[in-house]
Amino acid sequence: MSLIKVQNLTFSFPSSHNNIFEDVNFQIDTDWRLGFVGRNGRGKTTFLNLLCGKYEYSGKIISSVKFAYFPYSIADKNKLTKDILCEICPYAQEWEFLREFSYLEVNDDVFYRSFNTLSNGEQTKVLLAALFLHDENFLLIDEPTNHLDINARKIVSTYLQKKKGFILVSHDRYFLDGCVNHILSLNRANIEVQSGNFSSWLTNFEQRQKFELAQNEQLKKDINRLQKSAKRSSIWSDRVETSKIGAVDKGYVGHKSAKMMKRAKSIEARQHKSIEQKAGLLKNLETAEKLKIMPLTYHNDTLISASDVAIYYDKNIICNPISFNVNRGERIILSGKNGCGKSSLLKLLMGEKIEHSGKIHIGAGVLISYMPQNTSYLNGKLSDFAQKNHIDESLFKAILRKMDFERLQFKKNIAEFSEGQKKKVLIAKSLCEQAHLYIWDEPLNFIDIYSRIQIEQLIKDFSPTMLLVEHDEFFQNNIATKIIKM
Numbered sequence: 001m002s003l004i005k006v007q008n009l010t011f012s013f014p015s016s017h018n019n020i021f022e023d024v025n026f027q028i029d030t031d032w033r034l035g036f037v038g039r040n041g042r043g044k045t046t047f048l049n050l051l052c053g054k055y056e057y058s059g060k061i062i063s064s065v066k067f068a069y070f071p072y073s074i075a076d077k078n079k080l081t082k083d084i085l086c087e088i089c090p091y092a093q094e095w096e097f098l099r100e101f102s103y104l105e106v107n108d109d110v111f112y113r114s115f116n117t118l119s120n121g122e123q124t125k126v127l128l129a130a131l132f133l134h135d136e137n138f139l140l141i142d143e144p145t146n147h148l149d150i151n152a153r154k155i156v157s158t159y160l161q162k163k164k165g166f167i168l169v170s171h172d173r174y175f176l177d178g179c180v181n182h183i184l185s186l187n188r189a190n191i192e193v194q195s196g197n198f199s200s201w202l203t204n205f206e207q208r209q210k211f212e213l214a215q216n217e218q219l220k221k222d223i224n225r226l227q228k229s230a231k232r233s234s235i236w237s238d239r240v241e242t243s244k245i246g247a248v249d250k251g252y253v254g255h256k257s258a259k260m261m262k263r264a265k266s267i268e269a270r271q272h273k274s275i276e277q278k279a280g281l282l283k284n285l286e287t288a289e290k291l292k293i294m295p296l297t298y299h300n301d302t303l304i305s306a307s308d309v310a311i312y313y314d315k316n317i318i319c320n321p322i323s324f325n326v327n328r329g330e331r332i333i334l335s336g337k338n339g340c341g342k343s344s345l346l347k348l349l350m351g352e353k354i355e356h357s358g359k360i361h362i363g364a365g366v367l368i369s370y371m372p373q374n375t376s377y378l379n380g381k382l383s384d385f386a387q388k389n390h391i392d393e394s395l396f397k398a399i400l401r402k403m404d405f406e407r408l409q410f411k412k413n414i415a416e417f418s419e420g421q422k423k424k425v426l427i428a429k430s431l432c433e434q435a436h437l438y439i440w441d442e443p444l445n446f447i448d449i450y451s452r453i454q455i456e457q458l459i460k461d462f463s464p465t466m467l468l469v470e471h472d473e474f475f476q477n478n479i480a481t482k483i484i485k486m
Contacts, residue, residue: 040420
């Protein structure tokens with residue numbers, strides 16, 4: 001056990017005039033399992049890179065451990081998995097790798113296959129196994145769930161629960177609760193550390209915000225009352241001073257005037273104290289304004305009908321045939337393991353040429369708003385993006401503002417955004433589009449928890465007809481009217 005100390009950390013990118021971190025101080029224990037939470041674009045990944053020594057900064061980061069970052073960069077994915085893992089952890093024996101594989105429910109044959117033949121979920125698991133076998137490492141795990149289905153998330157969460165010494169960036173509430181014992185929260189004004197899981201941290205954070213909001217309202221009233229009282233005292237004092245002219249007992253009048261002035265000064269001092277107290281409140285206030293969507297109502301009950309549909313890849317079937325209808329008002333989630341054809345099925349519905357069998361019927365005139373999983377193609381200014389996609393720029397940017405975008409972001413190239421911010425661009429685009437059906441492919445990848453709550457509330461409030469792929473079990477339980485397992 002040792003400590004990682006962060007002292008007076010200040011950092012900004014050379015191209016920016018604003019500090020991402022300013023005079024940050026905290027310390028953590030290297031035995032802790034820390035969940036790292038915060039809004040998209042606040043600097044979580046940047047902070048992990050600072051720990052790894054990637055950027056220059058002012059202040060101090062004091063540590064006796066080595067930091068290892070996940071996802072680990074693989075130079076040549078054509079190598080055998082065993083060779084890549086041995087490069088990461090050269091002192092581990094083969095039986096140790098296979099032992100970790102068993103905990104993560106990975107087949108032994110993966111060890112002898114080319115790394116590029118592994119699914120994204122398998123790659124995530126084997127790299128975590130290798131990194132944890134390196135005893136000196138303190139792991140910085142950056143959003144590992146984005147390539148994991150629900151079952152794999154449960155397996156990895158259980159695996160991490162038995163380990164120690166890591167910081168885990170994730171926005172999956174169930175996943176965090178299953179494996180962390182401390183929360184590192186990147187707030188608006190500071191970074192805080194708290195013992196417990198994510199749910200206990202969120203409860204405490206929300207209770208503190210409610211208390212500060214109530215205290216803020218009371219102080220506003222106090223300041224307003226004191227301002228009026230000070231004004232009255234000042235007027236009375238001036239009147240008393242005026243009454244000294246021609247008065248018989250000027251000493252008495254002067255004493256009375258001084259008393260009034262003293263009272264005014266006392267009220268002013270109390271007012272300043274209240275203002276100082278108020279200034280210390282709500283620095284970390286998180287707000288999540290309600291989002292809106294304008295779904296169209298389709299004239300028939302059934303929008304899409306699929307009968308015995310199976311997806312093929314290189315002539316090989318990758319999922320059993322499924323049949324389903326998408327009816328008006330339903331929110332259907334396609335669930336299943338990675339690689340079973342969920343995204344391919346959505347692309348097929350959108351008209352892409354995907355090898356398949358079975359029949360699909362889309363109702364005449366059905367308007368669909370589609371949100372893809374991939375964000376790598378996003379580039380250019382937001383205004384150009386809005387124009388290209390024929391959406392209202394003002395509405396588009398207003399939605400992004402509600403999803404915690406600063407106005408400064410509107411001037412940047414979308415390619416410079418964090419992954420979570422890119423996802424929000426696609427969500428905002430879809431919310432600008434009037435449609436009978438909204439098809440979203442893993443919309444919550446990289447999206448922060450507050451925005452997830454916003455999206456859940458939006459869907460509950462407006463009940464759009466939706467077909468989604470999403471592995472966040474909390475989200476599934478909150479919004480799905482039907483889950484189809486592939």
